[in-house]
Amino acid sequence: xxxxxxxxxxxxxxxxxxxxxxxxxxxxxxxxxxxxxxxxxxxxxxxxxxxxxxxxxxxxxxxxxxxxxxxxxxxxxxxxxxxx
Amino acid sequence: xxxxxxxxxxxxxxxxxxxxxxxxxxxxxxxxxxxxxxxxxxxxxxxxxxxxxxxxxxxxxxxxxxxxxxxxxxxxxxxxxxxxxxxxxxxxxxxxxxxxxxxxxxxxxxxxxxxxxxxxxxxxxxxxxxxxxxxxxxxxxxxxxxxxxxxxxxxxxxxxxxxxxxxxxxxxxxxxxxxxxxxxxxxxxxxxxxxxxxxxxxxxxxxxxxxxxxxxxxxxxxxxxxxxxxxxxxxxxxxxxxxxxxxxxxxxxxxxxxxxxxxxxxxxxxxxxxxxxxxxxxxxxxxxxxxxxxxxxxxxxxxxxxxxxxxxxxxxxxxxxxxxxxxxxxxxxxxxxxxxxxxxxxxxxxxxxxxxxxxxxxxxxxxxxxxxxxxxxxxxxxxxxxxxxxxxxxxxxxxxxxxxxxxxxxxxxxxxxxxxxxxxxxxxxxxxxxxxxxxxxxxxxxxxxxxxxxxxxxxxxxxxxxxxxxxxxxxxxxxxxxxxxxxxxxxxxxxxxxxxxxxxxxxxxxxxxxxxxxxxxxxxxxxxxxxxxxxxxxxxxxxxxxxxxxxxxxxxxxxxxxxxxxxx
Numbered sequence: 087x088x089x090x091x092x093x094x095x096x097x098x099x100x101x102x103x104x105x106x107x108x109x110x111x112x113x114x115x116x117x118x119x120x121x122x123x124x125x126x127x128x129x130x131x132x133x134x135x136x137x138x139x140x141x142x143x144x145x146x147x148x149x150x151x152x153x154x155x156x157x158x159x160x161x162x163x164x165x166x167x168x169x170x
Numbered sequence: 171x172x173x174x175x176x177x178x179x180x181x182x183x184x185x186x187x188x189x190x191x192x193x194x195x196x197x198x199x200x201x202x203x204x205x206x207x208x209x210x211x212x213x214x215x216x217x218x219x220x221x222x223x224x225x226x227x228x229x230x231x232x233x234x235x236x237x238x239x240x241x242x243x244x245x246x247x248x249x250x251x252x253x254x255x256x257x258x259x260x261x262x263x264x265x266x267x268x269x270x271x272x273x274x275x276x277x278x279x280x281x282x283x284x285x286x287x288x289x290x291x292x293x294x295x296x297x298x299x300x301x302x303x304x305x306x307x308x309x310x311x312x313x314x315x316x317x318x319x320x321x322x323x324x325x326x327x328x329x330x331x332x333x334x335x336x337x338x339x340x341x342x343x344x345x346x347x348x349x350x351x352x353x354x355x356x357x358x359x360x361x362x363x364x365x366x367x368x369x370x371x372x373x374x375x376x377x378x379x380x381x382x383x384x385x386x387x388x389x390x391x392x393x394x395x396x397x398x399x400x401x402x403x404x405x406x407x408x409x410x411x412x413x414x415x416x417x418x419x420x421x422x423x424x425x426x427x428x429x430x431x432x433x434x435x436x437x438x439x440x441x442x443x444x445x446x447x448x449x450x451x452x453x454x455x456x457x458x459x460x461x462x463x464x465x466x467x468x469x470x471x472x473x474x475x476x477x478x479x480x481x482x483x484x485x486x487x488x489x490x491x492x493x494x495x496x497x498x499x500x501x502x503x504x505x506x507x508x509x510x511x512x513x514x515x516x517x518x519x520x521x522x523x524x525x526x527x528x529x530x531x532x533x534x535x536x537x538x539x540x541x542x543x544x545x546x547x548x549x550x551x552x553x554x555x556x557x558x559x560x561x562x563x564x565x566x567x568x569x570x571x572x573x574x575x576x577x578x579x580x581x582x583x584x585x586x587x588x589x590x591x592x593x594x595x596x597x598x599x600x601x602x603x604x605x606x607x608x609x610x611x612x613x614x615x616x617x618x619x620x621x622x623x624x625x626x627x628x629x630x631x632x633x634x635x636x637x638x639x640x641x642x643x644x645x646x647x648x649x650x651x652x653x654x655x656x657x658x659x660x661x662x663x664x665x666x667x668x669x670x671x672x673x674x675x676x677x678x679x680x681x682x683x684x685x686x687x688x689x690x691x692x693x694x695x696x697x698x699x700x701x702x703x704x705x706x707x708x709x710x711x712x713x714x715x716x717x718x719x720x721x722x723x724x725x726x727x728x729x730x731x732x733x734x735x736x737x738x
Contacts, residue, residue, distance in 0.1 A: 108682070117270075117271060118270060118271045118693060119686065119693065120689035120690050120699040121686075121689070123698065123699040127417065127418055128417065128448050143204065143205045144205075144422070145202075145204030145205040145415060145418075145422065146204050147418055148270075149270065149414050149417070149418065150270035152418075153270065
């Protein structure tokens with residue numbers, strides 16, 4: 087879990103936010119705080135699938151389920167299906 | 171206003187009449203719920219649902235001419251409530267549903283302002299509408315708030331609760347795009363709406379077999395008129411998603427177009443870039459977009475690179491080159507002013523001398539690829555006139571850039587309860603759009619905006635609203651912030667850039683905290699994230715001779731310091 091979270095945090099910092107000095111934790115609000123916009127969620131969702139080795143039906147996910155790294159991992163656990 | 175134009179033949183006198191004439195068994199709305207769930211309602215189902223809503227509204231005291239506010243999620247329940255209100259001769263208006271990004275206090279403020287102006291007899295929300303917002307709805311002694319059922323009635327007596335309307339009675343109010351609280355209610359009659367649809371259906375050569383795909387919100391004119399009212403009047407099937415579902419799964423749009431063989435769709439410019447970049451190349455072949463005969467780029471300036479990247483990305487999916495079309499539209503004209511492809515083919519393009527365009531505001535042609543490219547938004551619809559005028563209001567010839575004025579037989583009569591705003595925008599029958607453009611061979615090219623408006627993903631943002639948010643932070647010097655739009659070619663849309671002066675140089679040590687606070691406040695109030703916030707020491711912002719921040723000079727200074735803003 088901690089490893090998954092760190093991988094996601096690293097990805098969001100390096101590939102999405104791209105601003106030096108931004109510190110993220112598992113409970114840092116991302117979309118509601120403006121750190122990332124809704125359009126980036128599709129990239130984050132892809133990364134979440136890769137990190138957790140699951141297939142996540144996007145139709146079962148709402149943007150609010152992706153607002154923090156902790157919520158993302160919980161969403162993957164709730165609706166993700168193991169990759170074949 | 172309609173009198174100065176030749177009469178146009180409309181198929182029905184009013185919108186309820188159009189709905190009640192629909193073939194009962196034909197599918198009207200298919201709502202995508204998720205990967206495993208879709209719901210389809212025939213015109214018969216929908217009419218019964220609308221009728222049940224009308225009966226319920228009547229029991230709650232709604233009668234002809236009353237306004238009714240609808241705040242419900244995207245879907246058939248919202249559409250049935252809208253149609254139900256019209257069956258009673260009442261005047262519905264859809265307001266945006268709150269999202270998790272919205273700060274409750276800001277949403278409440280906007281809701282209170284808009285609902286007070288509409289002075290609605292009834293405010294209808296869905297069963298899940300957050301209770302914390304209910305107290306902010308402005309209710310008079312005569313008005314009432316109710317929750318609508320999100321499911322269709324399981325039984326019905328088939329009778330129709332209909333109070334007849336006249337063509338020039340108000341049909342509904344749609345809000346011009348803009349910041350919550352500053353939105354202007356555009357009051358439209360049945361006749362104006364039906365005349366617009368007659369022109370649009372003529373331009374698009376609408377046929378009964380057409381099927382529309384839509385993810386656009388129904389509180390926006392492109393979603394409401396093109397993707398709900400047009401199919402309701404012309405008895406077409408519409409396949410619909412919510413905007414958030416589309417954002418999280420953009421490929422689902424292509425899946426639905428393929429599955430249902432949709433023929434028409436409308437999108438803002440950024441959606442073309444978004445789809446081209448986010449749908450992986452190996453996935454593209456599984457879609458079949460050959461059924462699309464018009465995917466219409468509308469509500470943001472039309473960009474050639476966005477059209478080209480989409481065309482290249484989805485030609486393996488069978489997309490026809492002529493499917494990508496463009497339009498210029500606005501809530502004040504019900505919807506479309508112009509439409510490309512009326513004579514077949516793709517939207518016209520022109521390459522111009524960039525230097526002359528900047529210095530003389532004239533679009534002088536150059537060889538293809540030797541200067542900026544503008545894509546036409548098409549020719550005026552029948553009974554729609556476009557005039558380009560100088561700052562003094564003088565008519566300008568072809569290729570001269572000026573403000574776009576519009577006159578039509580579907581123009582608004584006025585902003586609802588706002589005669590002050592009406593007199594500013596409507597003069598001698600012409601609507602002053604605030605948009606800039608030029609005409610060439612009867613084609614309209616929209617080049618930008620006279621107003622300092624920022625359009626982010628089709629949403630209009632006033633820079634003053636962004637600046638006000640910055641001023642409210644204690645570390646920012648009051649009155650010393652400038653916001654502007656910066657085009658991002660990757661996204662195909664503008665993004666917000668804000669520069670603000672801090673009160674004291676020492677405040678810059680807390681830049682991260684200030685940035686985060688202002689960023690969060692912008693999202694909470696305006697629903698969009700800024701691309702960048704630059705905090706600068708006192709006296710950095712360029713001031714005008716009147717001592718106010720000079721927006722364009724400050725913008726140029728920032729772009730000179732941060733050339734990376736120009737690149738993307």
